[in-house]
Amino acid sequence: MKETKIIKAEPSNLNENEIMPAAEIIASGGLCVFPTETVYGLGANASDPLAVAKIFEAKGRPQDNPLIVHIWKYEQLFDLVTEVPEKAGVLAEHFWGGPLTMIFKRSEKVPAVVSAGLDTVAVRLPSHPVANALIKLSGVPIAAPSANLSGKPSPTSFKHAAEDMTGRADAIIDGGNSFFGIESTVIDMTEDVPTILRPGAITPADIKELIGEVYLGKGNSGAPKSPGMKYKHYAPRAPLYIVESENPVEIINSRTKEKTGVINFGYDNSDFKAEYVFNMGKTASEYAANIFYALREFDDSDTEEIYAIPPKDDGVGIAVRNRIYKSAGGKVI
Ligand code: TXA
Ligand code: MG
Numbered sequence: 001m002k003e004t005k006i007i008k009a010e011p012s013n014l015n016e017n018e019i020m021p022a023a024e025i026i027a028s029g030g031l032c033v034f035p036t037e038t039v040y041g042l043g044a045n046a047s048d049p050l051a052v053a054k055i056f057e058a059k060g061r062p063q064d065n066p067l068i069v070h071i072w073k074y075e076q077l078f079d080l081v082t083e084v085p086e087k088a089g090v091l092a093e094h095f096w097g098g099p100l101t102m103i104f105k106r107s108e109k110v111p112a113v114v115s116a117g118l119d120t121v122a123v124r125l126p127s128h129p130v131a132n133a134l135i136k137l138s139g140v141p142i143a144a145p146s147a148n149l150s151g152k153p154s155p156t157s158f159k160h161a162a163e164d165m166t167g168r169a170d171a172i173i174d175g176g177n178s179f180f181g182i183e184s185t186v187i188d189m190t191e192d193v194p195t196i197l198r199p200g201a202i203t204p205a206d207i208k209e210l211i212g213e214v215y216l217g218k219g220n221s222g223a224p225k226s227p228g229m230k231y232k233h234y235a236p237r238a239p240l241y242i243v244e245s246e247n248p249v250e251i252i253n254s255r256t257k258e259k260t261g262v263i264n265f266g267y268d269n270s271d272f273k274a275e276y277v278f279n280m281g282k283t284a285s286e287y288a289a290n291i292f293y294a295l296r297e298f299d300d301s302d303t304e305e306i307y308a309i310p311p312k313d314d315g316v317g318i319a320v321r322n323r324i325y326k327s328a329g330g331k332v333i
Helices: 015-028 051-058 074-082 087-095 129-139 158-165 204-211 247-254 284-299 317-328
Strands: 003-009 030-034 041-045 068-070 100-105 118-123 142-144 172-175 185-188 195-198 238-244 260-264 276-279 305-308
Touching: 003 015, 003 284, 015 030, 015 041, 015 129, 015 172, 030 129, 030 158, 041 051, 041 129, 051 142, 087 100, 087 204, 118 260, 129 142, 158 172, 158 284, 238 317, 247 260, 260 284, 284 317
Parallel strands: 003 172, 030 172, 068 118, 100 185, 238 305, 260 276, 260 305
Antiparallel strands: 030 041, 041 142, 068 142, 100 118, 185 195
């Protein structure tokens, strides 16, 4: 176990000097957890293969699951990729900095370990002031997956990032809660018609409006192109059931026992008989901001089973449904 330095930073009133020790850790090959607008990331110098290898070790991440490289200004992209397709330029102009990750052909300057040996590389320019200051001050692009132990929900608060990474990272920046609460939209830009590999806050409709046709989930080959998609993710300790049948509230109430929990998307808490009802808010963006936090809180409670009625399948709701379905691992009633 290493000693983990805690560094406080206030995103709305950032003093960059406070981030300097974290930037020095990145520049000298260490690991630093930092807040982004989506979820907390576990960062290392993307151009240092030994530093990047430490990320896989600290998370217990499978070696074949590639990482996202984070930049703070657009010009950094040209060092990382061999070509920037026109449509990618358009998306960058509209959605960077922000929760969009694009996949490009990888330049030889990016060590293979970053991309788990693939000939592509995922790149994102965040909008979070702390993340961007860290990348700028460290002077290098930062490779970073979500800062959870492999198989746990992505951390959206300092508390949850510290739970997983204390003793594993050299530093953790406490920048409060993430703004969106689910990970970035991942889109593969290497083919003529791009493919959304992971839904997020930037929706298929947002993207189509700018660049026309996009595929969802699987490319035209039908095979999943994102190695991360084959792993079971975000599983809470208690079994989670998705309720899609008619009269879902009645069904949940009829199954409710002493230690039943409900992840409540948009109903009144009083509609449910269960003792633990975690209210996700009223809009899809609120659902996104709360979902991982709720899953982690259930893990800390003695809940024995969890039910959720998923939100509508449009806009940001698409991404929320994607995460809740993954957490349930196929248990739908
Ligand atoms: O919002 C986010 O994207 C957060 C913050 C920290 O930026 N990061 C994040 O990273 O969620 P991670 O590693 O947990 O998820 C990255 C996903 C994985 O599913 C991975 O397989 C996929 O992106 N990915 C990365 N590089 C890829 C590549 N070259 N080709 C296909 N998929 C890739
Ligand atoms: Mg992750």
